[in-house]
Amino acid sequence: MALIVQKYGGTSVANADRIRSLANRVGRFKQKGHQIVVVVSAMSGETNRLIALAQEITPNPNPRELDVIVSTGEQVTIGMTCLALQELGYKAKSYTGSQVKILTDESHGKARIINIDGHNMQKDLAEGYIVVVAGFQGCDAQGNITTLGRGGSDTTGVALAAALKADECQIYTDVDGVYTTDPRIVPEARRLDKITFEEMLELASQGSKVLQTRSVEFAGKYKVKLRVLSSFQDEGEGTLITFEEDSKDNNMENPLISGIAFNRDEAKVIILGVPDTPGIAYQILGPIADANIDVDMIIQNQGADGTTDFTFTVHKNEMSKALAILRDKVQAKIHAREIKGDDNIAKVSIVGVGMRSHVGIASQMFRTLSEEGINIQMISTSEIKIAVVIEEKYMEPAVRVLHQAFELETA
Amino acid sequence: MALIVQKYGGTSVANADRIRSLANRVGRFKQKGHQIVVVVSAMSGETNRLIALAQEITPNPNPRELDVIVSTGEQVTIGMTCLALQELGYKAKSYTGSQVKILTDESHGKARIINIDGHNMQKDLAEGYIVVVAGFQGCDAQGNITTLGRGGSDTTGVALAAALKADECQIYTDVDGVYTTDPRIVPEARRLDKITFEEMLELASQGSKVLQTRSVEFAGKYKVKLRVLSSFQDEGEGTLITFEEDSKDNNMENPLISGIAFNRDEAKVIILGVPDTPGIAYQILGPIADANIDVDMIIQNQGADGTTDFTFTVHKNEMSKALAILRDKVQAKIHAREIKGDDNIAKVSIVGVGMRSHVGIASQMFRTLSEEGINIQMISTSEIKIAVVIEEKYMEPAVRVLHQAFELETA
Numbered sequence: 001m002a003l004i005v006q007k008y009g010g011t012s013v014a015n016a017d018r019i020r021s022l023a024n025r026v027g028r029f030k031q032k033g034h035q036i037v038v039v040v041s042a043m044s045g046e047t048n049r050l051i052a053l054a055q056e057i058t059p060n061p062n063p064r065e066l067d068v069i070v071s072t073g074e075q076v077t078i079g080m081t082c083l084a085l086q087e088l089g090y091k092a093k094s095y096t097g098s099q100v101k102i103l104t105d106e107s108h109g110k111a112r113i114i115n116i117d118g119h120n121m122q123k124d125l126a127e128g129y130i131v132v133v134a135g136f137q138g139c140d141a142q143g144n145i146t147t148l149g150r151g152g153s154d155t156t157g158v159a160l161a162a163a164l165k166a167d168e169c170q171i172y173t174d175v176d177g178v179y180t181t182d183p184r185i186v187p188e189a190r191r192l193d194k195i196t197f198e199e200m201l202e203l204a205s206q207g208s209k210v211l212q213t214r215s216v217e218f219a220g221k222y223k224v225k226l227r228v229l230s231s232f233q234d235e236g237e238g239t240l241i242t243f244e245e246d247s248k249d250n251n252m253e254n255p256l257i258s259g260i261a262f263n264r265d266e267a268k269v270i271i272l273g274v275p276d277t278p279g280i281a282y283q284i285l286g287p288i289a290d291a292n293i294d295v296d297m298i299i300q301n302q303g304a305d306g307t308t309d310f311t312f313t314v315h316k317n318e319m320s321k322a323l324a325i326l327r328d329k330v331q332a333k334i335h336a337r338e339i340k341g342d343d344n345i346a347k348v349s350i351v352g353v354g355m356r357s358h359v360g361i362a363s364q365m366f367r368t369l370s371e372e373g374i375n376i377q378m379i380s381t382s383e384i385k386i387a388v389v390i391e392e393k394y395m396e397p398a399v400r401v402l403h404q405a406f407e408l409e410t411a
Numbered sequence: 412m413a414l415i416v417q418k419y420g421g422t423s424v425a426n427a428d429r430i431r432s433l434a435n436r437v438g439r440f441k442q443k444g445h446q447i448v449v450v451v452s453a454m455s456g457e458t459n460r461l462i463a464l465a466q467e468i469t470p471n472p473n474p475r476e477l478d479v480i481v482s483t484g485e486q487v488t489i490g491m492t493c494l495a496l497q498e499l500g501y502k503a504k505s506y507t508g509s510q511v512k513i514l515t516d517e518s519h520g521k522a523r524i525i526n527i528d529g530h531n532m533q534k535d536l537a538e539g540y541i542v543v544v545a546g547f548q549g550c551d552a553q554g555n556i557t558t559l560g561r562g563g564s565d566t567t568g569v570a571l572a573a574a575l576k577a578d579e580c581q582i583y584t585d586v587d588g589v590y591t592t593d594p595r596i597v598p599e600a601r602r603l604d605k606i607t608f609e610e611m612l613e614l615a616s617q618g619s620k621v622l623q624t625r626s627v628e629f630a631g632k633y634k635v636k637l638r639v640l641s642s643f644q645d646e647g648e649g650t651l652i653t654f655e656e657d658s659k660d661n662n663m664e665n666p667l668i669s670g671i672a673f674n675r676d677e678a679k680v681i682i683l684g685v686p687d688t689p690g691i692a693y694q695i696l697g698p699i700a701d702a703n704i705d706v707d708m709i710i711q712n713q714g715a716d717g718t719t720d721f722t723f724t725v726h727k728n729e730m731s732k733a734l735a736i737l738r739d740k741v742q743a744k745i746h747a748r749e750i751k752g753d754d755n756i757a758k759v760s761i762v763g764v765g766m767r768s769h770v771g772i773a774s775q776m777f778r779t780l781s782e783e784g785i786n787i788q789m790i791s792t793s794e795i796k797i798a799v800v801i802e803e804k805y806m807e808p809a810v811r812v813l814h815q816a817f818e819l820e821t822a
Contacts, residue, residue: 015467016464016467016468019468020468050487053427053487053491054490054491054494056426056427057427057430057431057491057494057495057498058494058495058497058498061494062493062494062497064504064505065489065490065491065493065494065497065503065505066490066494068486068489068490068493068505068507069486069487069490069491071486072483072486072487075479075480075482075483075486076461076464076480076483078476078479079465079476079477079479079480080464080465080468080476080480082473082476082479083465083468083469083472083473083476083477084468084469086469086473086476087468087469092476093475094475094476094479096479096556098509098510099509099554099555099556143510144510145507145510
């Protein structure tokens with residue numbers, strides 16, 4: 001007997017038929033003798049419908065009240081899911097985030113989980129209930145309803161698995177696992193049976209949509225065994241996210257590169273001709289952080305003339321806001337020559353723990369792109385990742401040639 | 412400065428425009444210096460939509476999970492209402508039933524309020540917030556979400572007014588007050604400036620749809636000053652529900668009859684030829700109560716032959732269930748000759764505290780109906796009410812002639 005947390009996204013609960021099919025799947029696990037906690041998202045489209053409703057009143061809804069409104073999406077789904085399980089003869093009980101309770105900080109719309117009280121759920125599981133929990137939501141210490149932000153249901157699943165010390169957290173999606181890259185762009189892309197937690201984290205943060213970055217971080221922090229599966233196929237083992245230690249023995253056999261991620265959602269902000277003095281980075285990025293704008297890549301290049309060029313990337317939606325802040329509050333103070341933006345970019349990243357023990361991966365990547373005539377605008381690396389920013393129109397060809405160059409289509 | 416609880420029904424929050432108009436009205440009271448607690452229902456049609464959604468899974472949803480689903484209706488409205496108030500520049504804060512918390516018993520779908528913790532609301536009011544509370548819902552001692560049943564938002568409003576010791580509870584509806592009878596049936600029906608609490612209670616329980624019976628009971632129990640107003644008119648004092656003591660002085664001037672209520676929702680269950688022995692009523696009604704079927708009128712008539720006929724009324728929807736229970740479990744045991752049902756009936760009631768001090772009201776009512784050729788099937792009386800059951804097709808003419816006979820069109 002195992003304790004399994006299963007998370008189902010919006011498409012898996014899109015209508016009554018889908019919910020019935022979900023209940024059938026959950027029931028099969030229950031019949032094998034497992035204890036099951038199900039985490040569900042809102043029915044697909046529902047969160048957007050609720051946001052649109054709020055925006056009929058005001059384009060900038062108060063975050064506390066917006067959370068009150070949008071959190072009803074998952075609340076409906078947990079009730080529906082319990083009804084479907086009960087209809088099949090199972091004992092089932094639903095919990096909102098507040099009822100669990102999933103304690104978060106007070107950042108409405110992107111709250112972070114602080115603690116989960118697993119006591120009531122454990123009691124229900126011991127009594128044979130299937131427990132159904134609303135993803136994406138929690139409450140702060142004052143009892144205000146909070147939401148975790150888009151994709152937060154994955155995080156709820158992993159956090160519950162950690163709190164309940166579950167044997168496995170299964171994330172059901174509309175794909176049957178983690179692929180070497182998006183099969184819509186590279187038809188030869190291959191499903192991975194396993195991927196290390198660190199690789200998954202890099203892939204997620206570099207743009208792979210399969211798992212939300214924070215849920216992977218959470219899984220790593222609490223060593224939650226995570227598996228990505230298809231909610232539309234009955235067979236298949238999906239992709240298991242492992243911890244590197246588990247697979248250390250056969251590390252030498254690991255492929256150099258596990259996957260290629262990409263992202264069209266970023267834009268570049270460039271500050272040219274800044275006198276190169278200490279504290280420049282903080283003077284530039286401080287006001288950006290104060291405005292709650294997330295920054296991804298940051299690059300500073302010292303020039304020959306005692307000035308420096310400073311470039312960073314933000315979400316496309318926030319480029320003009322970032323530019324306005326820099327022009328209004330920063331440019332004069334740091335004596336920057338020019339501030340400009342470019343949202344015609346894409347980021348392509350190769351990820352793999354294998355690159356730790358192999359030199360030459362970066363140069364192979366750069367050569368491959370160069371042979372295709374693709375100019376690299378920015379480079380950022382971590383121990384197991386190399387990310388480049390290129391012109392947006394070259395994104396798909398870049399992914400294809402890299403997939404081929406690193407022989408990802410063969411296991 | 413007064414503390415006012417205002418309750419708005421589903422048509423007052425049917426869409427963004429209506430919610431904006433509600434916010435304007437609330438704001439005008441706030442600007443006069445009052446402290447305001449707003450209670451809102453779900454947007455009209457929303458509760459039915461949510462029930463239909465649940466019924467796509469199962470025709471008989473589990474009551475706990477159904478409450479989880481339908482309670483989202485008001486949760487959306489409180490958020491929307493706060494956004495509209497904030498848009499006008501007011502401080503506003505929403506509360507679900509669980510957040511208040513409105514503690515109820517565990518009867519999902521028709522829970523009763525046990526206690527209300529007014530502490531957080533009072534703090535908010537003192538800080539200048541308009542407090543917006545979800546009607547119709549609460550939670551039990553274990554934190555399960557409960558609903559109060561249809562019309563429960565009125566009860567929420569009155570209960571909040573009682574808990575907060577509000578100066579007045581204003582119920583905004585689509586009519587501008589309580590009428591002598593339904594103006595759709597008697598165009599001469601007249602709005603009452605005042606009505607006593609006991610009369611209102613009888614009118615509500617006899618079928619007047621203006622206020623929900625339980626909310627009137629609550630108002631009586633806690634002496635909450637209740638006023639019914641139109642949410643679509645800016646002028647008008649509506650109808651004030653008073654306590655009889657307040658108007659004792661001019662009691663002699665009170666009209667004999669205040670209003671006429673009617674109800675097409677009941678059906679008759681008749682048990683014929685029961686041996687007249689002690690305990691018969693319990694043997695008949697015990698199993699009906701066990702099946703959670705509400706019984707309204709009960710009449711027992713001793714016959715000449717040592718048998719008795721027993722008749723009671725239930726909601727039309729429950730007649731066949733009641734008949735099945737009696738035929739299966741009761742008929743043989745009590746040796747009843749026949750059990751039959753009749754859902755072709757209506758109940759018409761005249762209500763007025765004036766009838767306490769005047770004889771002859773009942774006979775005037777019976778004579779009026781008799782002159783119209785309307786046969787009376789059942790009679791039930793209280794100190795301030797006379798109700799008769801007649802054939803359904805005579806309901807509207809009966810209401811019209813009674814309205815005229817008791818001169819209700821003139822003040």
